[in-house]
Amino acid sequence: MTDTPHGETRTKLPTECLIGGVWRPASDGAAFDVVDPATGEVIASVASASVDDGLAAVTAAHNALESWAATAPRDRGEILRRAFELMSDRAEEISELIVRENGKALPDARGETAYAAEFFRWYAEEAVRALGSIGMAPSGNNRILVQYQPVGVAVLVTPWNFPAAMATRKIGPALAAGCAVVLKPASDTPLTALLMASILEEAGVPPGVVNVVPSRRSGPIVSAMLHDPRVRKLSFTGSTEVGRILLHEAADNIVNASMELGGNAPFIVFDDADLDAAVEGAMIAKMRNGGEACTAANRFYVQDGVADAFTERLAARMGGMKVGSGLDPGTEVGPLVNETAVADVHALVESAIDGGATVVTGGAPLDGKGCFYPPTVLADVDANAPFLREEIFGPVAPIVRFSDEAEVIELANDTEYGLVAYLYTSDLARGLRVIERLETGMVGLNRGLVSDPAAQFGGVKQSGIGREGGHEGLLDYLEPKYIATDL
Numbered sequence: 001m002t003d004t005p006h007g008e009t010r011t012k013l014p015t016e017c018l019i020g021g022v023w024r025p026a027s028d029g030a031a032f033d034v035v036d037p038a039t040g041e042v043i044a045s046v047a048s049a050s051v052d053d054g055l056a057a058v059t060a061a062h063n064a065l066e067s068w069a070a071t072a073p074r075d076r077g078e079i080l081r082r083a084f085e086l087m088s089d090r091a092e093e094i095s096e097l098i099v100r101e102n103g104k105a106l107p108d109a110r111g112e113t114a115y116a117a118e119f120f121r122w123y124a125e126e127a128v129r130a131l132g133s134i135g136m137a138p139s140g141n142n143r144i145l146v147q148y149q150p151v152g153v154a155v156l157v158t159p160w161n162f163p164a165a166m167a168t169r170k171i172g173p174a175l176a177a178g179c180a181v182v183l184k185p186a187s188d189t190p191l192t193a194l195l196m197a198s199i200l201e202e203a204g205v206p207p208g209v210v211n212v213v214p215s216r217r218s219g220p221i222v223s224a225m226l227h228d229p230r231v232r233k234l235s236f237t238g239s240t241e242v243g244r245i246l247l248h249e250a251a252d253n254i255v256n257a258s259m260e261l262g263g264n265a266p267f268i269v270f271d272d273a274d275l276d277a278a279v280e281g282a283m284i285a286k287m288r289n290g291g292e293a294c295t296a297a298n299r300f301y302v303q304d305g306v307a308d309a310f311t312e313r314l315a316a317r318m319g320g321m322k323v324g325s326g327l328d329p330g331t332e333v334g335p336l337v338n339e340t341a342v343a344d345v346h347a348l349v350e351s352a353i354d355g356g357a358t359v360v361t362g363g364a365p366l367d368g369k370g371c372f373y374p375p376t377v378l379a380d381v382d383a384n385a386p387f388l389r390e391e392i393f394g395p396v397a398p399i400v401r402f403s404d405e406a407e408v409i410e411l412a413n414d415t416e417y418g419l420v421a422y423l424y425t426s427d428l429a430r431g432l433r434v435i436e437r438l439e440t441g442m443v444g445l446n447r448g449l450v451s452d453p454a455a456q457f458g459g460v461k462q463s464g465i466g467r468e469g470g471h472e473g474l475l476d477y478l479e480p481k482y483i484a485t486d487l
């Protein structure tokens, strides 16, 4: 047992690779430190899996696949249901661990834990719904049968910003479909993924069905796994830059690839919007997870008639947020994940200021220990400012004015990304008209939050390929087999 920051006790955290049901160090003994971004202190030393470990994990998954795929869908679902219950029972412990390795404020971490557990519940229910079809051929002479089968061994690669939810959003549907997986979590936040794996073990997942290989050697280990012919699926969530590399890697063996990549969400407020609702929605769309979300509002486009009022109100709300260690009572904004993130966010703010933007609140890293950046609102931002093409990934809200519908549609679509957009208007016809022309996979209409395990999540353009969540998330791990018959 170890002490927690709150003085309670809990069982020791898993810090080794999980391969074939055995927790073990890296084959060459390598390890890396996980650091608390609020204090800079080392929380744990974690095994850094080697290429050999990655391939051993593929072997373990391959060996476990046949019997897991043949396990009754109801039984697979019951195991996922138990994992949901265990996560819910241990929600506070999981949330605190997320705060310690990722930095986010405890209320955000609690939200993530509930969201993450919900993927296990949703896919516990979906496991029994991988039903095929039977129909008559147009000639009337024979029937066409379609059956769904698990795609096979899946390699899952996840980012640090939602260390629990990005893992369960993949493991849930993969296990429901009958696939065995190897998870490579982000090296900033491997502890939550390892805890998820131990919960899945406790829930009854057989050895080898879920393997986890934390590693600082992400490129070589993922590449080796993608070039192993036993791997049939890659599901990646992370930056567009790394997604592009992995799509190239997956191309060699034509590995089925799903990509959940970066975003650059426009948040559009028309003059006729309910301003209270728009500010409330902006707080969620911008500040959930401290701005470190692919769905984070990245560019605010506000129509001339309400631009001043919206800016003033958003700045008052953001400027009043309590910044601090994620575990301190009352903290609303935790530190960014590491020092590089602080430097990156500040470089974007400086480039905005150089381009003529006005700082309404925030605008510079906070002094002292820890990776803290204050909530920042930038007004008078030039619509063509180069930094608006970048994913900010921090608590910064740049506000651009616009005058008409056609102009804002053009501005919103002027990006290589296409994950999500937010739109506030009281005119539903206008809302739907604009939404039809927005090049994104998801839209929040008078709502600042789109993520829901029951809904399909994903982007267009360079924000990704495929969908996670909902029934579609299950289909991502299934292959349809068409059976031609003379029946």
Ligand code: NAD
Pocket: 157, 158, 159, 160, 161, 162, 166, 184, 185, 186, 187, 218, 219, 220, 222, 223, 237, 238, 239, 240, 241, 242, 243, 245, 246, 260, 261, 262, 263, 293, 294, 295, 391, 419, 459, 463, 464
């Ligand atoms: P990242 O692309 O740097 O890393 C993602 C994962 O890939 C990590 O596990 C990392 O270790 C691994 N990785 C890095 N380089 C690799 C390589 N060469 N080969 C194989 N694996 C490699 O992303 P990040 O910084 O962890 O996460 C932030 C990014 O994730 C943002 O762009 C954000 O928008 C995106 N994201 C997207 C979604 C979505 O659903 N669309 C959700 C969350 C985060």
